[in-house]
Amino acid sequence: MLALKNVMLRAGAATHIHDTSLALERGGFNVLLGTTLAGKTTLLQIMAGLTQPSAGRVWFNGRDVTGVAVQKRNVSMVFQQFINYPNLSVYENIASPLRVAGTAAAQLRGRVTHVAELLGLAPFLARRPAELSGGQQQRTALARALVKDADVVLLDEPLANLDYKLREALREELPHLFANRDCTVVYATTEPGEALLLGGYTATLHEGRVTQYGPSSAVYRDPVDLATARVFSDPPINTATVEKRGARIRLSAEVGWEAEGSLRAQPDGAYTVGLRPHHVRPAASAGAGVEVECEVLIAEISGSESVVHFDLDGLTWVSLSHGVHRFAVGERARFTLDVTQCLYFAPDGARVAA
Amino acid sequence: MARIRLEALRHSYLAAPAHDADWALKQIDLQWQDGGAYALLGPSGCGKTTLLNIVSGLLHPTSGRVRFGEVDVTDQPPDRRDIAQVFQFPVVYDTMTVFDNLAFPLRNRGVPQAQIAARVHEIAALLDLEPMLAQRAAGLTADGKQKISLGRGLVRSDVNVIMLDEPLTVIDPHLKWRLRSKLKELHQRIRMTMVYVTHDQTEAMTFAEQVVVMHEGRVVQTGTPVELFERPRHTFVGHFIGSPGMNVLPCELAGGVARFAGIAVPTANAATAVNAAAGSGRIEIGVRPEFVRFADGGVPVRVARVSDAGRHRIVETRHGESVIRVLLDERDPVPSGEARVVFDPRFTRLYVDGWLAGEAV
Numbered sequence: 001m002l003a004l005k006n007v008m009l010r011a012g013a014a015t016h017i018h019d020t021s022l023a024l025e026r027g028g029f030n031v032l033l034g035t036t037l038a039g040k041t042t043l044l045q046i047m048a049g050l051t052q053p054s055a056g057r058v059w060f061n062g063r064d065v066t067g068v069a070v071q072k073r074n075v076s077m078v079f080q081q082f083i084n085y086p087n088l089s090v091y092e093n094i095a096s097p098l099r100v101a102g103t104a105a106a107q108l109r110g111r112v113t114h115v116a117e118l119l120g121l122a123p124f125l126a127r128r129p130a131e132l133s134g135g136q137q138q139r140t141a142l143a144r145a146l147v148k149d150a151d152v153v154l155l156d157e158p159l160a161n162l163d164y165k166l167r168e169a170l171r172e173e174l175p176h177l178f179a180n181r182d183c184t185v186v187y188a189t190t191e192p193g194e195a196l197l198l199g200g201y202t203a204t205l206h207e208g209r210v211t212q213y214g215p216s217s218a219v220y221r222d223p224v225d226l227a228t229a230r231v232f233s234d235p236p237i238n239t240a241t242v243e244k245r246g247a248r249i250r251l252s253a254e255v256g257w258e259a260e261g262s263l264r265a266q267p268d269g270a271y272t273v274g275l276r277p278h279h280v281r282p283a284a285s286a287g288a289g290v291e292v293e294c295e296v297l298i299a300e301i302s303g304s305e306s307v308v309h310f311d312l313d314g315l316t317w318v319s320l321s322h323g324v325h326r327f328a329v330g331e332r333a334r335f336t337l338d339v340t341q342c343l344y345f346a347p348d349g350a351r352v353a354a
Numbered sequence: 355m356a357r358i359r360l361e362a363l364r365h366s367y368l369a370a371p372a373h374d375a376d377w378a379l380k381q382i383d384l385q386w387q388d389g390g391a392y393a394l395l396g397p398s399g400c401g402k403t404t405l406l407n408i409v410s411g412l413l414h415p416t417s418g419r420v421r422f423g424e425v426d427v428t429d430q431p432p433d434r435r436d437i438a439q440v441f442q443f444p445v446v447y448d449t450m451t452v453f454d455n456l457a458f459p460l461r462n463r464g465v466p467q468a469q470i471a472a473r474v475h476e477i478a479a480l481l482d483l484e485p486m487l488a489q490r491a492a493g494l495t496a497d498g499k500q501k502i503s504l505g506r507g508l509v510r511s512d513v514n515v516i517m518l519d520e521p522l523t524v525i526d527p528h529l530k531w532r533l534r535s536k537l538k539e540l541h542q543r544i545r546m547t548m549v550y551v552t553h554d555q556t557e558a559m560t561f562a563e564q565v566v567v568m569h570e571g572r573v574v575q576t577g578t579p580v581e582l583f584e585r586p587r588h589t590f591v592g593h594f595i596g597s598p599g600m601n602v603l604p605c606e607l608a609g610g611v612a613r614f615a616g617i618a619v620p621t622a623n624a625a626t627a628v629n630a631a632a633g634s635g636r637i638e639i640g641v642r643p644e645f646v647r648f649a650d651g652g653v654p655v656r657v658a659r660v661s662d663a664g665r666h667r668i669v670e671t672r673h674g675e676s677v678i679r680v681l682l683d684e685r686d687p688v689p690s691g692e693a694r695v696v697f698d699p700r701f702t703r704l705y706v707d708g709w710l711a712g713e714a715v
Contacts, residue, residue, distance in 0.1 A: 035526045035528065036496070036526050133398070133399070134398060163397045163398050163553045164553050164554045164555060164556075164597075165397060165553075165593070165594055165599075166397070168597060168598065190526050190527055191527050192527065192664070193663060193664065196661075196662050196663055196664050197661050197662075197663055197668075199661070199662075216662070217662045220662075220664060230528070233528075234527045234528065234531075234664075235528075235531045236528045236531060236532075276664075276665075278664075278665035278684075297539070298535045298538055298539050298542075300535070300538060300560040300561075301559075301560075301579055301580060302555075302556060302559040302560050302579055302583075303559050303579040303580055303582055303583025303584070303595065303596070304583050304596065304642075304644055307560065309535055318531075320665070322644070322683070324580055329542060
């Protein structure tokens with residue numbers, strides 16, 4: 001198991017990674033989810049041993065590996081910009097980590113062919129990387145990471161440079177490839193949808209801090225704070241300031257609803273409410289909820305879904321619904337907020353009343 | 355501004371193309387109306403960048419003509435075509451202020467000072483760049499810089515078309531949404547012809563009024579996002595658009611009835627298919643995961659895997675070797691083990707050799 005204990009990284013006056021403790025599930029597929037510059041790559045480098053933390057320890061399988069060089073750890077890394085040896089064949093590219101490790105020839109051939117089969121590269125083993133498509137080149141880089149039987153595999157946005165459809169296919173394959181291996185996988189991405197579909201566990205990262213770690217679906221549905229909810233929403237989560245008074249939640253002069261459950265017990269005052277766009281639907285197609293009438297700012301139809309941006313008391317909110325719902329820009333339209341799905345946050349960002 | 359027509363365009367990067375595969379563009383006939391919002395959508399290698407370069411004048415087509423309005427521009431160099439381009443990576447002059455960046459194309463053309471100021475402020479307001487006009491461009495975020503690239507294209511009133519080549523690729527998802535809707539809003543306000551080149555279906559479908567889907571150097575379908583989604587003309591379009599893509603299942607057609615695994619499947623076009631498939635042809639059923647649901651009757655399947663996509667779940671079911679994906683709302687119950695699925699006949703169609711029955715080209 002890979003664990004970070006009170007790891008920090010400072011450079012001069014700047015803190016890149018704030019006090020972080022994280023124990024990753026062994027054999028699990030772990031996602032690091034955060035925006036660009038949130039600290040994903042830095043954290044991966046600390047895990048790999050490419051960067052030494054300013055403070056704290058890195059543990060692996062009960063051993064303190066802080067300060068142990070990357071060459072002495074059994075780690076594989078795959079980067080966004082796929083890196084292959086241009087003058088070697090695909091076969092030799094995949095075989096390279098085994099050659100470095102001095103693997104016996106008979107065993108080497110078997111392992112390279114097996115991994116090539118898994119990744120659909122068998123027909124291309126004699127080619128050079130430049131003669132492959134982008135997706136095949138990235139598979140070659142992945143194959144090199146797989147062939148090694150590493151204890152830790154670190155993947156830094158490995159699909160970001162690939163076509164949409166190819167990304168979809170590889171995203172489905174990846175967890176399978178690692179499923180029967182005794183290794184810890186860490187996969188960094190900016191995309192919430194990718195984190196969910198890869199399954200496994202997600203650590204959300206915001207401005208150099210891990211805000212939450214747990215099974216991906218649980219973190220998505222039960223964020224502990226506003227930063228996590230924002231990082232884990234695509235399209236972005238709608239937010240607004242609401243006023244709680246007794247059992248009443250007030251969004252504006254006209255719009256309000258009854259507080260449910262443990263929210264009632266919270267002190268009165270201002271809270272931030274978060275509601276994901278798919279819980280805001282055109283009134284005609286929605287079930288129960290609180291209706292608002294607003295001006296339509298932008299209407300987009302993706303074929304299967306409709307996205308409407310509207311003005312809610314000076315805030316731009318977004319509704320996302322299945323099917324085709326046509327709206328004209330500037331028209332006044334009614335939307336239903338499914339307030340049972342609202343997330344409430346205290347002024348300091350902490351989630352209240354789960 | 356002008357209507358753009360591409361007539362019988364063919365292009366090969368080889369000196370003496372011999373085979374079909376030697377052609378990057380096999381045959382393209384397209385019209386872009388003045389003021390429209392278009393997307394060119396396809397995987398890498400489909401020819402979309404070749405097409406873009408022919409329109410902008412960076413490439414001369416092997417054959418065929420490019421017309422802007424009534425003018426044949428095929429032999430004109432890029433700088434005579436009055437095209438604005440926005441690329442994947444923002445192109446900004448880092449040492450200049452945002453204002454000077456936006457003013458640059460106008461100063462180059464000797465536009466009077468007062469006119470420049472007015473136009474720059476107008477465009478900056480549209481792009482929410484006004485508060486930072488005096489700042490140096492170097493300090494801006496990636497999406498801020500990309501807005502400048504876009505603004506420099508918009509600031510000239512004499513451009514024929516704005517071509518956007520994967521403009522949001524380097525932008526984070528949460529900013530992508532903002533910038534994409536900004537682009538859409540801009541188009542609705544200024545009504546300049548825009549052509550958006552991308553491999554990302556979501557970007558293409560939300561931005562464009564008409565999406566041109568390309569595959570192996572050909573246009574396989576042009577249509578509104580709804581048409582492409584509800585009535586793909588080719589199984590490639592069904593697969594490429596939609597996430598996950600359309601289910602494509604082997605099928606038999608006998609006595610005007612389509613059967614999958616021996617079970618009759620009502621479709622929207624069985625009658626057409628009978629004629630189209632006359633004699634030979636591989637026949638398949640195409641139905642999107644959105645139009646499959648669990649029911650008491652129908653095709654028996656085994657639930658193999660459930661993926662949580664947040665607002666919905668993707669359920670992968672299997673019947674023998676065939677995979678049938680079902681899309682469920684996050685609140686719908688998910689069956690396990692053995693189950694049965696039915697297809698919505700309005701959105702279930704037969705394809706002959708990949709083409710929607712009766713529509714082969």
